[in-house]
Amino acid sequence: MQHVLDAIQANANAEVFAKLAIPDSYRGVHVLKSEQEMWQGVATKDKDPRRSLHVGDVPTPAVAPDEVYVAVMASSINFNTVWTSIFEPVSTFGPLARLARESEWAKRHDQPYQVVGSDAAGVVLQVGSAVRNWKPGDRVTVHCNHVDDQDHSAHDDSMMAANQRIWGYETNFGGLAELAIVKANQLMPKPAHLTWEEAAVNALCNSTSYRMLVGRNAARMKQGDVVLIWGATGGIGAYATQYVLNGGGIPICMVSSPDKAEILRRMGVQHIIDRSAAGYQFWNGDEQDETEWRRLGKDIRDLCGEDPDIVFEHPGRSTFGASMYVVKRGGAVVTCAATSGFMMEFDNRFFWMRSKRLIGSHFANYREAWEANRLVSKGMIHPVLSRVFPLDETGEAAYQVHHNAHEGKIGVLALAPSEGLGVTDPALRAKVVDQLNWFRR
Numbered sequence: 199m200q201h202v203l204d205a206i207q208a209n210a211n212a213e214v215f216a217k218l219a220i221p222d223s224y225r226g227v228h229v230l231k232s233e234q235e236m237w238q239g240v241a242t243k244d245k246d247p248r249r250s251l252h253v254g255d256v257p258t259p260a261v262a263p264d265e266v267y268v269a270v271m272a273s274s275i276n277f278n279t280v281w282t283s284i285f286e287p288v289s290t291f292g293p294l295a296r297l298a299r300e301s302e303w304a305k306r307h308d309q310p311y312q313v314v315g316s317d318a319a320g321v322v323l324q325v326g327s328a329v330r331n332w333k334p335g336d337r338v339t340v341h342c343n344h345v346d347d348q349d350h351s352a353h354d355d356s357m358m359a360a361n362q363r364i365w366g367y368e369t370n371f372g373g374l375a376e377l378a379i380v381k382a383n384q385l386m387p388k389p390a391h392l393t394w395e396e397a398a399v400n401a402l403c404n405s406t407s408y409r410m411l412v413g414r415n416a417a418r419m420k421q422g423d424v425v426l427i428w429g430a431t432g433g434i435g436a437y438a439t440q441y442v443l444n445g446g447g448i449p450i451c452m453v454s455s456p457d458k459a460e461i462l463r464r465m466g467v468q469h470i471i472d473r474s475a476a477g478y479q480f481w482n483g484d485e486q487d488e489t490e491w492r493r494l495g496k497d498i499r500d501l502c503g504e505d506p507d508i509v510f511e512h513p514g515r516s517t518f519g520a521s522m523y524v525v526k527r528g529g530a531v532v533t534c535a536a537t538s539g540f541m542m543e544f545d546n547r548f549f550w551m552r553s554k555r556l557i558g559s560h561f562a563n564y565r566e567a568w569e570a571n572r573l574v575s576k577g578m579i580h581p582v583l584s585r586v587f588p589l590d591e592t593g594e595a596a597y598q599v600h601h602n603a604h605e606g607k608i609g610v611l612a613l614a615p616s617e618g619l620g621v622t623d624p625a626l627r628a629k630v631v632d633q634l635n636w637f638r639r
Contacts, residue, residue, distance in 0.1 A: 202613065250284065262326055267378075279314050342366060389574045390626070399608075413569075505526035522554065534560060581634065586617050
């Protein structure tokens, strides 16, 4: 792939990129179907992505007419890569086999390996015969909504599509690699003021937070809304915090350490709860403790004088009962994940008698992802990058995310030889440089 890197560094034109040879194989981070039973009997916390994520050459598939090859300069770690690596809650080789039954092109995805990763920033190398809006040499970021737009259910809101999948999680040929195969409707312009690694960390988490809070399909936050944000310095939580601040809301940010609280103060947050210092014990063995829910509610009211209009939920089992309790009468809990467990329990009396709403939200459709990326490109929403690993150390990066030993997002360099490359709008970068360093001090 050195010839590709040379062309990118030389800022070659489209004709040069179109003539570049696509290699027969490429380096990618992958899991093996033969190892999908390796964690049987092992507790979730003890499953180690460093053992199951392999870095090595895999064959290059052909691109379908609606797909492109992207030379990946950088990618990032999302929690779905952790789930894939620990084969939990299920092995992702099952979804790959189901995908393979949909069409002749889909058969490519059912392999004895899966190249993972649901974020990428890079350069288009070649395009399929049906691709209209993109050309070789375009600098792009990739969002992870993989959908067949020939299905009627994919229209209006493609997240409702019967065949909607997350690229690099429920599909093969993901972004933690030197080369990626993506549908043309996954591409967005790379923000010009960002480095490759900064551009790579946004699409999944930023788009998810946009849909949950801003778009018309979930909580639809308005000015003055009080929003409780769990994990406010984590991947999606840090983007949610920015959307609440930008949209005239009042964030109540939950963190787990003084260092994370300091990051939020740099972002401009006034109301912060360090849950470790507070010592909340929402669970007492197999039972939840309502008095602890009440204590959290009182702490929130002491900070801002009222209960939350919206709770931004993603930890899942550990916090869900508390979230459903503290949200105000008529308020909404919007949830997109369950990193602490998928089986939720809450007291339905406080839910139905106070007319609360529970909203499930999953990633974002193309328009929502595009609008979220537009805000990044304008320097209004900022990447929350805290650390960068080389591709060979992806297992360690995923291990840190698995054990919450990080803030913000962790980037991974693929073809980019070092950090700091890829900026083509230094003037805008100079205006927002302080925000770009929120998580890297």
